[in-house]
Amino acid sequence: MSDVTRSSTTQPDWHENAFDLTRGIAAYTGSRLVAGLARVVGRHPDAAIANAFNHKQVASKLWARDRLFDTLGGRFEKVWILGGWYGVFAAMLFDDPRFDIGLVESYDLDDRVAAVASTLNADTGARFRALTGDMYDLDYRGGGPDLVVNTSCEHIADVRGWLDGLAAGTRVLLQSNDYFSEPTHINCVPSVEAFADLARLARVDFAGTLPTRKYNRFMLIGAV
Ligand SMILES: C[S@@+](CC[C@H](N)C(=O)[O-])C[C@H]1O[C@@H](n2cnc3c(N)ncnc32)[C@H](O)[C@@H]1O
Known part of the structure; x- marks a missing residue:
């Protein structure tokens, strides 16, 4: 043979x-x-x-989902997930009966990911929309979301500049990490305190660290 x-x-x-x-x-x-x-x-x-649904990504999203529910509850009219990639966090929110969400819109700069996110969330019908867009350019003030999620803060250069575009009082869930050696991570932080200093939220309801084998993930939940 x-x-x-x-x-x-x-x-x-x-x-x-x-x-x-x-x-x-x-x-x-x-x-x-x-x-x-x-x-x-x-x-x-x-x-x-x-990659998007590996055990580390799932663990970080489970952590986000649980702390979000503990901190802000489960009822949201409109959630924007920025840098939403393949829509995994949206799918996990829809999958959790504690949450009652009217609409999730997932924005990403990469025009190849919206079709995949839509396929993943197809059974949610009109409650999910995947859109291509730059989070710096979105209009956050006219009928904006009641929660903004960005678990990709390590991928954007100007976290505070982006937050400045949001309407005052908007509730946010943010994640970053100290995985400096990953080449696509352009804005890692060394600690959750450094992340809080970077974000300068008007109100912090939760700040925490999730250690993993190679790096730490940091999360802030609060309002701008
Ligand atoms: C690798 S993924 C997500 C990793 C992340 N830790 C997570 O799972 O939440 C990062 C995403 O952010 C997107 N992204 C980077 N800059 C962006 C921007 N300015 N606006 C919208 N999406 C952006 C990228 O296209 C990519 O799909």
Whole structure:
């Protein structure tokens, strides 16, 4: 048997396996979120969904979701998630029965991610919209959101300059980290205190650190 033949008959097709496995886990658990992941694997084979839904990303979003509920409750009319990537946090909010959210709009600079986020959140119908846009350019004042989430603060250069655009009193959930060695992280902070100094929120309801093996994640919940 040649190497080519051996590899084509013995190497698993991991894309097909991931699709079958996520569909099977969705059927077994009845999870709409996992069914959404299966749709993404099937329709967007090039999307880095395994990166966006790896155990560290999930842990940081579970932390955000729990502390958000403890701090601000679960009822929001309109939530904007900025740097929302593939819409994983939106899907996790919709998946949690403690939350009652009228509309989530997820904005990202990268025009390739909206289709993936829409596929992931397809079963939420008109309650989810994925849009392409730069968070610095959004109009936060005319009928704006009652919560702004940005778990990508390490990816934007001017956190305070961006916050200056929000209407006074807007509630925010922000995350950053001290993972300085990751090349796409252009604005890491060394501690949650440094993150608080950078953000200068008018009100801080929660400030905390989630340690992981390689780095620490920091979160602030409050209002501008
Ligand atoms: C790698 S992802 C998210 C990582 C993050 N820790 C998380 O899961 O929340 C960062 C996202 O921020 C987006 N982004 C960076 N600058 C942005 C901007 N000015 N406006 C909107 N999205 C932006 C990128 O396109 C990317 O999809």
